[in-house]
Amino acid sequence: MINNWRLVTAGNEQAFLELFKQEYQHLFAYGFSMTADRELTKDCIQELFLELWEKRTTLNNEVSNIRSYLFTWLRRKISFQVSKDQKRRLLAGDPDASEPSYEELLVAMETSAEKKAKLSKALTALSGQQLQMLRLKFFENMSYVDIAQREKLSQRTVYNLVYEALKRLRQSIPALLPFL
Amino acid sequence: MNKPGSSQYQVEDLVMDQSFVNYYFELDENDRKQWQSRIDLDPASAIVASQAGEILEQLSLRLPGAEFDQEYERLKHSLHTHSVHGNFPGLGTTSPPLNTIIPRRTRKTRYLFILPVVALLAFCVFYFYREPSNGANSLVEKVNKGTRPVILTLNDQTVVTLGPNSSLKYQKSFDEAARKVYLQGEAEFNVTKDAKRPFFVYAGELVTTVLGTVFRVSHQQADSLMLVELLSGKLKVETNGPGQSTQTIFLAPSERVIYNRLDKKLTKQSWQEAAPTPGKRGTLNFRKDDFESVARKIKDEFGLTVINLSAKKAWSFTGSFTNSTAKEIVENICIVKQLAYELKADTIFIK
Numbered sequence: 001m002i003n004n005w006r007l008v009t010a011g012n013e014q015a016f017l018e019l020f021k022q023e024y025q026h027l028f029a030y031g032f033s034m035t036a037d038r039e040l041t042k043d044c045i046q047e048l049f050l051e052l053w054e055k056r057t058t059l060n061n062e063v064s065n066i067r068s069y070l071f072t073w074l075r076r077k078i079s080f081q082v083s084k085d086q087k088r089r090l091l092a093g094d095p096d097a098s099e100p101s102y103e104e105l106l107v108a109m110e111t112s113a114e115k116k117a118k119l120s121k122a123l124t125a126l127s128g129q130q131l132q133m134l135r136l137k138f139f140e141n142m143s144y145v146d147i148a149q150r151e152k153l154s155q156r157t158v159y160n161l162v163y164e165a166l167k168r169l170r171q172s173i174p175a176l177l178p179f180l
Numbered sequence: 181m182n183k184p185g186s187s188q189y190q191v192e193d194l195v196m197d198q199s200f201v202n203y204y205f206e207l208d209e210n211d212r213k214q215w216q217s218r219i220d221l222d223p224a225s226a227i228v229a230s231q232a233g234e235i236l237e238q239l240s241l242r243l244p245g246a247e248f249d250q251e252y253e254r255l256k257h258s259l260h261t262h263s264v265h266g267n268f269p270g271l272g273t274t275s276p277p278l279n280t281i282i283p284r285r286t287r288k289t290r291y292l293f294i295l296p297v298v299a300l301l302a303f304c305v306f307y308f309y310r311e312p313s314n315g316a317n318s319l320v321e322k323v324n325k326g327t328r329p330v331i332l333t334l335n336d337q338t339v340v341t342l343g344p345n346s347s348l349k350y351q352k353s354f355d356e357a358a359r360k361v362y363l364q365g366e367a368e369f370n371v372t373k374d375a376k377r378p379f380f381v382y383a384g385e386l387v388t389t390v391l392g393t394v395f396r397v398s399h400q401q402a403d404s405l406m407l408v409e410l411l412s413g414k415l416k417v418e419t420n421g422p423g424q425s426t427q428t429i430f431l432a433p434s435e436r437v438i439y440n441r442l443d444k445k446l447t448k449q450s451w452q453e454a455a456p457t458p459g460k461r462g463t464l465n466f467r468k469d470d471f472e473s474v475a476r477k478i479k480d481e482f483g484l485t486v487i488n489l490s491a492k493k494a495w496s497f498t499g500s501f502t503n504s505t506a507k508e509i510v511e512n513i514c515i516v517k518q519l520a521y522e523l524k525a526d527t528i529f530i531k
Contacts, residue, residue, distance in 0.1 A: 013259070017252075017255070017256065020252065020255060021252065024243070024248060024251070024252075025242050025243065025248070028241075028242065028243045029240070029241050029242065032241055033241070038243075042243070042247075042251055045251070046251065046254060046255060046258070049255055050255070050258055050259075053259065105241055106238070106239070106241070109238070109241055134239055137239075138236065138239035138240045139239065139240055139241055141240070143198065144198075159196070162196060163192060163196060166192050166195060166196070166235070167192060170191070170192070170235075
């Protein structure tokens with residue numbers, strides 16, 4: 001990974017494209033969790049990489065943590081894009097202006113108004129704890145062990161909570177799965 | 181919902197299983213191999229696995245694979261905007277407004293200044309090719325690099341089945357006057373009827389005009405033949421090459437047009453789903469064709485159905501056969517791919 005970065009700053013296009021492939025989904029998840037806007041996140045990432053390529057020879061070729069370097073870059077870029085309105089609210093300490101919840105993000109990923117409405121309704125069937133479990137397991141990609149530690153629960157309990165959440169979600173919206 | 185006789189796995193079990201997650205997102209090579217072979221051995225589990233995969237995609241908030249591919253291509257494209265990439269001749273007569281730039285979204289103008297070099301090059305290339313690129317009418321490209329056909333729906337509800345190694349450029353939302361798409365490779369179109377907006381398929385030197393119809397266009401860059409086959413409806417096919425007089429042909433269902441690029445002639449043929457004739461000899465060419473493509477070509481030429489019962493699904497075959505029977509062709513493919521086949525009535529089973 002570090003070697004790849006050196007190649008990128010040396011102007012190696014192949015290494016640059018590899019970097020894009022490796023980091024993309026992480027960057028997307030990070031960006032999307034801030035914006036809840038698919039297209040905006042995609043555009044910001046495109047811009048980031050184009051800028052990176054343009055400035056490749058001037059960048060520090062000894063970056064110790066490339067992912068967090070890119071995350072910071074993306075965060076700055078996104079906050080630059082965020083509407084003035086939202087900035088004002090953030091500065092005023094408006095609780096509604098905080099980053100979108102997992103629930104909001106799930107709904108925001110859906111592309112049609114109909115699907116958004118269906119999913120939104122289905123998610124109301126889940127408790128806060130169940131949503132939290134789904135988020136930790138599938139979005140943050142944590143293991144059962146880690147979740148158990150963090151939430152101070154037994155692994156068994158965590159496992160059951162996730163299972164219940166999944167079952168509940170599938171029950172409330174068969175439309176989630178086109179085959180059924 | 182567990183259907184009788186289905187796989188031993190339930191969707192939730194798979195979603196919950198870390199090794200399955202590792203397989204699906206390719207996070208661990210061992211898990212990936214293990215699950216891949218389990219799924220290969222038990223076809224019913226493939227459906228469950230795919231459902232589980234969809235749930236994982238959704239809950240993880242990842243960008244779906246096809247969209248990621250698009251973003252990757254978009255980046256590569258932006259890097260190379262100074263190089264020639266003219267596969268889409270005969271574009272519309274409108275020239276783009278002066279502030280046409282990649283990225284396509286017209287958001288706050290501030291960040292557009294960050295990329296002056298890229299923007300300038302993009303502008304030059306696009307101006308030369310006269311592609312309309314502003315806001316919702318910008319051209320989107322779908323590239324199918326895989327070996328399986330990809331289905332996409334355009335914003336007028338036209339369904340396009342894009343063949344392997346093919347790409348289609350189209351407007352995210354079509355103009356009021358005309359619907360235009362630019363094809364390279366092969367695709368089948370099921371076009372929504374809209375008498376007010378004719379649908380045009382530009383592929384190499386042919387333009388196909390459609391009102392509402394199902395048809396197939398085949399244009400491989402290196403091939404000397406281009407093919408437009410009509411399944412239902414009505415079509416008009418014209419040549420669109422530089423410096424030639426236009427030839428026009430109208431097609432009725434079960435007719436097809438062949439354009440020979442060597443002598444630049446457009447000819448009509450009647451064409452039907454071939455009746456099964458196992459003894460018939462024909463000529464077929466395959467270039468990295470996947471199974472579905474091979475099966476279709478054999479069906480078109482000889483009328484024989486080929487079914488793949490083997491565990492090997494994801495192969496591709498390249499080869500040419502002149503004056504061969506279907507059996508000879510399948511035999512040859514099986515030898516190369518180390519498969520067996522059985523001929524029963526008018527169906528060939530590959531095992």
